[in-house]
Each structure stands twice: as C-alpha cells, then as structure tokens.
Amino acid sequence: MGVVRPLRTGAQHADYGFFGPDSVTWKVWSYPTSLALGFLRAVVVEELDPFLLASVEQSGQVVARPRLRYDRTMQYFATVKFGDTASVLAAADTLMKIHARAIGTDPVTGRQYDANDPDSQLWIHLTAWHSILYTYEVFGPGKLSAAEEGQYWEECARAAEFQTIDPADVPRSRDGIRAYFASYRPRLIASENxxxxxxxxxxxxxxxxxxxxxxxxxxLFTAVTRRAVVATLPRWMRRLGGTPQPRVVDALAIAVTRPVIRLVAASTALQMAVLRAASPRTVPVIEPVLRGTPPQRPVVSTPAEAYAAHGPTPREQYTALLEARARQQGPAPYPAGHREPLLDFA
Incomplete structure (x- = not known):
C-alpha cells in the first residue's frame, strides 16, 4: 500500500480506525502529556538498548535532524492511534520498509541488530505505551480505574499488530509490564554513547x-522539561543514564509542570497551538479528534479484518524479508550517514 498523504487541516477521517472515542487509548494519548513529556521519556529510556542505539547511530539523523525525527515519530504514533484504517495500514507498511534496511552490527556487543526484529519492536512499543500512561498519571488526571487500565493494555496489544510484534507477547497488566522491564533490564547498557x-x-x-x-x-522550557522527565525515571535507570537528580528537584519539577499541563488540557485552542509548534505533521491526524469532528463512517475496525482485506501483516512481511535475506536478497542495509526520505505516515 502506498503512502497516504496527510489530511488537510480540519478534515474528517474516513473512519475511526482501530480505537475510536470509546477507547482508553484516545483518552490517554490525546492528553497533552503525550506530546512532549511522554514521548521524550520514551525516547530517552529507549537509548539504553544497545541495538536501538546502534540503529540510531547508524542513521545519525536523530542528531542531524532532531525536530524532523521527533515530528515523524509523533506522526506515526498518532496515526496508529487516531488515523483512519487506510492511513494506519499505510503507516505500518511505510515503517516496515524504512526498518527493512536498518540492519548492521552493534559496536558495543558485536551482535547483529535489526530494527524490524520483534524483540526490538516490543521494547520500543512498550516503552512508549508505558511512558505515555505514566506521564498521564504523574502530570495529568491521575491513575485510570482498574477496568480502564486493563482496557489500555488490551489496546496496546492491538496496536502491536501494526508492527512485527506477536500480540501474545504484550503484557496485559501493570504487573506484567513491570515484569517485562525487569526481564529486559540485563540487556540494557550504560555506554558512553x-x-x-x-x-x-x-x-x-x-x-x-x-x-x-x-x-x-x-x-526555560528545556530546564523544566528535562527535570520533569528525569523525575519520572526510576533511580536505577538514572544511574545507567548518568542523569542524577535529587528528590526535592523531582518534586519541584512535577509541581511546576502539572498545572501548566492541566491549563493546556482545558483549552482545545491551546492544545492545537502547542501541537502546531511541536509537531506540525501530527496536526491533521489529531485535529479532528481534539475538535470532535466525526469521521465519514463512524466505525472501528480490527486488525484482523483490515489485514484480511489488505494483507499481508507486518509479521508476514518480516517472515518474507528474512527468507529473502537467507537467499542473499532483499533491501541492502543503509549506508552510514544516509538521509532518510521525507515520507509522511498519515
């Protein structure tokens, strides 16, 4: 499936995609904490995985074009959560193709990395979903009900189907998420890079x-945001990342940031202004949701239904890719310092 161009500002989506207004995903991911604090926390934590770091350094684009990479990452995640069915499938296909060439050797461990590897994808996926929820709790309305949290992790598993992840590997509870991070902790490396x-x-x-x-x-923005993000990191992770911070600074950062976030959340106009400044590519994806604009068809799809009609799934594509590599075929790895094309995910 080709890349679907972004909707014009204020346009309707074709349908509700895979979540919709009754989902907990819309409730949590549309809150302003996701825009900066949640995403920044996720990408900061993710760098402790040596395979992800090797892929990032191979590209070099996070440092060379940080705003573009942030904008595109926001656009992708927003498309999966808020986009219509066709846009989500196109985004998943585009991401699969981009990652198909992100392979190489990790200089720290000497092992091969593959950006489409299901284990690596699961690490990124769960780090994002956990960070978005955790910052929502700390800086936003607070904890979800038990029923809402259960639904949230079920929806997290649904979103995993648009990557190479086996949804059966996605934990369905907070205890399961904690167990996952505990099991992944020995794989994290506090390298200088x-x-x-x-x-x-x-x-x-x-x-x-x-x-x-x-x-x-x-x-001022960086001073507050840096301390607010670090305030959400566990102590062991701060030691690995070289980001120590006293508890009193944690408390002050949360106390200063929380009322600002809640002020933005109370105004659609403010949310749109912040979104336009931070991630202009995401605006056409989220604006219909923030403004309550109904889609052309108010229906929610399932990944099984969508891929039955439009397959193959990312997991099936990955299997085919591995088979092609075994025959010494398939896309060549990216050269060092390549510049990624300016693709749109929505």
Missing part, C-alpha cells in the same frame, strides 16, 4: 520547539 544520546534528547528545546522562539524561553 547511550548517556550522550540521552543527554542530547533531554535538551528538549532542540527537538520540540521551533527555532525562531527566543533563546530565554527555549532555555
């Missing part, structure tokens, strides 16, 4: 804010 990349990503003004904003405002 990981710490340098985490520090770079915590300088949020270079990633989130338009460059034309005044320097004092940018410095």
């Amino acid at each position: 990981a710490q340098r990349m985490m520090d770079f990503l915590l300088d949020a003004d270079a990633i989130v804010l338009p460059p034309e904003l005044p320097a004092p405002l940018r410095r």
Whole structure:
C-alpha cells in the first residue's frame, strides 16, 4: 500500500480506525502529556538498548535532524492511534520498509541488530505505551480505574499488530509490564554513547520547539522539561543514564509542570497551538479528534479484518524479508550517514 498523504487541516477521517472515542487509548494519548513529556521519556529510556542505539547511530539523523525525527515519530504514533484504517495500514507498511534496511552490527556487543526484529519492536512499543500512561498519571488526571487500565493494555496489544510484534507477547497488566522491564533490564547498557544520546534528547528545546522562539524561553522550557522527565525515571535507570537528580528537584519539577499541563488540557485552542509548534505533521491526524469532528463512517475496525482485506501483516512481511535475506536478497542495509526520505505516515 502506498503512502497516504496527510489530511488537510480540519478534515474528517474516513473512519475511526482501530480505537475510536470509546477507547482508553484516545483518552490517554490525546492528553497533552503525550506530546512532549511522554514521548521524550520514551525516547530517552529507549537509548539504553544497545541495538536501538546502534540503529540510531547508524542513521545519525536523530542528531542531524532532531525536530524532523521527533515530528515523524509523533506522526506515526498518532496515526496508529487516531488515523483512519487506510492511513494506519499505510503507516505500518511505510515503517516496515524504512526498518527493512536498518540492519548492521552493534559496536558495543558485536551482535547483529535489526530494527524490524520483534524483540526490538516490543521494547520500543512498550516503552512508549508505558511512558505515555505514566506521564498521564504523574502530570495529568491521575491513575485510570482498574477496568480502564486493563482496557489500555488490551489496546496496546492491538496496536502491536501494526508492527512485527506477536500480540501474545504484550503484557496485559501493570504487573506484567513491570515484569517485562525487569526481564529486559540485563540487556540494557550504560555506554558512553547511550548517556550522550540521552543527554542530547533531554535538551528538549532542540527537538520540540521551533527555532525562531527566543533563546530565554527555549532555555526555560528545556530546564523544566528535562527535570520533569528525569523525575519520572526510576533511580536505577538514572544511574545507567548518568542523569542524577535529587528528590526535592523531582518534586519541584512535577509541581511546576502539572498545572501548566492541566491549563493546556482545558483549552482545545491551546492544545492545537502547542501541537502546531511541536509537531506540525501530527496536526491533521489529531485535529479532528481534539475538535470532535466525526469521521465519514463512524466505525472501528480490527486488525484482523483490515489485514484480511489488505494483507499481508507486518509479521508476514518480516517472515518474507528474512527468507529473502537467507537467499542473499532483499533491501541492502543503509549506508552510514544516509538521509532518510521525507515520507509522511498519515
């Protein structure tokens, strides 16, 4: 399936995609905490995985074009959660093709990495879903009900079907998520490159804010955002990442950030203004949701229904890709320092 161009601002989606207004996903992911704090927390934590870090460094684009990479990542995740069925399938197909060439040797472990590997995809997927929920709890309305949280993790498994992940591997509870991170912890490495990349990503003004904003405002934003994100990290992760922070700073960062987030959440106009500044590619995807614009067809699809009509699934594509590589065929790895094409995910 080809890339579907973004909707014009204010346009309707064709349908509700795979979640819809009754989903907990819409409730949590549409809250302003996801835009900066949740996504920044996720990408900072992810750098502790040596395979992901090797892929990031092979590309070099996170450092070379941080705002673009942030914008495109936001666009992809927003499309899966809020886009219509055709846009989600197109985004999944595009991501699969981009990752198909992101293979190579990790210089830290000496092992092969593959951006489409289901284990690597699961790490990214769960880190994002957990970070979005956790920042929603800390800086937003608070914890979900038990029923809502159960639904949230079920929906997390549904979203996993648009990557190479086996949805059976997705935990369905907070205890399951904790067990997953505990099992993954021995694979994380506090290399100098990981710490340098985490520090770079915590300088949020270079990633989130338009460059034309005044320097004092940018410095203030980074000072607060950096400390707010670190305040959500467990102590052991701060030690790995070289990001120590006293508890009193944690408390102050949360106390300062929480009312600002809630102020933005109370105004659709403010949310749209922040979104346009931080991730313009995401605007056409989320605007109909924030404004309550109904789709052309108010129906929610399932991945099974969609792929039965439009397959193959990402997992099937990955199997075919591995078979092609075994025959020494398939896409060639990206060369060092390549520049990715400016593709749209929605």
